[in-house]
Amino acid sequence: MLYYQHLKGVLFSLLICISFVVLGQKKKDNIELQIIPKFGVAHFILGKQYPFNSDSIQLETIKFYISNIELLLDGKVTYKEKNSYHLVDFLDTNSMSISLIKSSNKKFNGIKFNIGIDSIINQSGAFGGDLDPTKGMYWTWQNGYINIKLEGSISNSITDVYSKFEYHLGGYQYPTNTIQQMSFDVKQNSNVDFVLDVEKMIQHIDVEKQPKLMSPSAEAVDFATNFSRAFIAPKLK
């Protein structure tokens, strides 16, 4: 009897050891999608002033959704993330790396994802987690997620006057669908590091002409397309 109890203890600790090993391995196995914010070649920080044409620009909010992540090998899907909706918020560094739990036998050399939320989710009621409407990424007077939110100000170098801008880009229905489909070749079976170049993201904005975008429109579609071009493809080597 005593022997049996002893055995039970041994088995239990063995089980804990094994689970540690397994969990540890799992963590090692995780492929991460990482977003590295840059302003041109410089490191980018929210709230810091950067040169913009002859003036200076300061961003207070950069938030956007990454959704429906897929990993591919030679064009064939090898991994499709379930409930794949991630809110990336530049204020929260944790949100800037997305861990894709993936067993080592799944190979890939390509990645696909969307910037924004698909029309099915936009028409299916309330959701929790990153999709919870309390995240400040949902329009209330008409339905739809805000796919991309950019807020900040430009200060004129001569007059020193601040002009605020607010760009809330959304719309899930044709012809004002702002969702962006992204597809890249990546280094085989390793972490995916994207550089997101804020300078590129904002180079086309004209705050005097258009300080606000708050509803689905052709301008929002153009803006979202320009936003997607600020993702610089990961290095293949």
Add this chain to the structure above:
Amino acid sequence: MKKIIVFLFCLAIFLSFKITNEKLFYTPKGFPKPVYNFTNNKISKAKVELGRMLFYETQLSRNNTISCANCHLQYSSFTHVDHALSHGIDDRIGKRNSPVLVNLAWQKSFMWDGAINHLDMQALAPISNTSEMDEKIENVVSKLNQNNIYKKYCYKTFKDSNITGELVLKSLSQFMLTFISANSKYDSVMQELTEFTTKEKNGYNLFKQNCASCHTEPLFTNSEFENNGLLVDLKNPDYGRMTLTKNRKDSLKFKVPTLRNIEFSYPYMHDGRFKKLSDVMNHYTNITTQNGLYSQKLSMPIVLSSNEKVDIIAFMLTLTDKNFMFNKRFNYPFKLLKK
């Protein structure tokens, strides 16, 4: 013998569950399949009750003065009776007439212009509208998370005291989904439990000929957007669905409202311009080409004698469902909101 007793006992429990569930939500006889997808939000007593508390909760508004029930009173089928336009926070006046809340599980879109595509998201609009509740859902959720009544309720029923936006919205949906009105005299007549009077019967026949292409039975709406020939009120210009879709074809189109409980939902139309049903009848018989491009369904003039109009109104009054308007399940939840 023992086995039989156990079996009967189990059966009794099973039946009692079934009966209580049926009471929360059911599809009335003759109704189509609900539009609302229940798989993402299964009806439960716990959530219906939470939704009921939230429906009467003034913390949903910026200064904690306005609840949903301010503009949606049960005794008038959940509309703001006798108010042409919605009346919100700080005595601000909204742009449109508050609609009745009935049979929402069968409704495809919400608001007069269809701006909201899902019942779950509907509550966000009045909460954030500056003339209604003027509050952010983020603040609502944080206020509720500091409110002991809700914390206790959620801990007790969901074993989790954390209140999320999703829980708030889905619970409000559940309470509103239980607003089923299918117990009027009209419904009893359809089930052959009673009969129309001669006037009501004549009114019903005239209604079917002249009104039913838009106000289609049994929901008394075709769920479409139509231009019913109303002239633009220049003091409160409202071009309806066009403002939303930016499509000229949608100019002056509004959602066809249900006629259930119409006796108590006056004043009528999107801006509440008609006080009486007879005004509504006169509008439909007086539409001319002056009124612009109205619905194809109105291209044939509606010709009715004054007696016929009275009969149609007599029929419309058979759509009153007092069982619904006085159902205690929808009252202010004194027990639940007791401090």
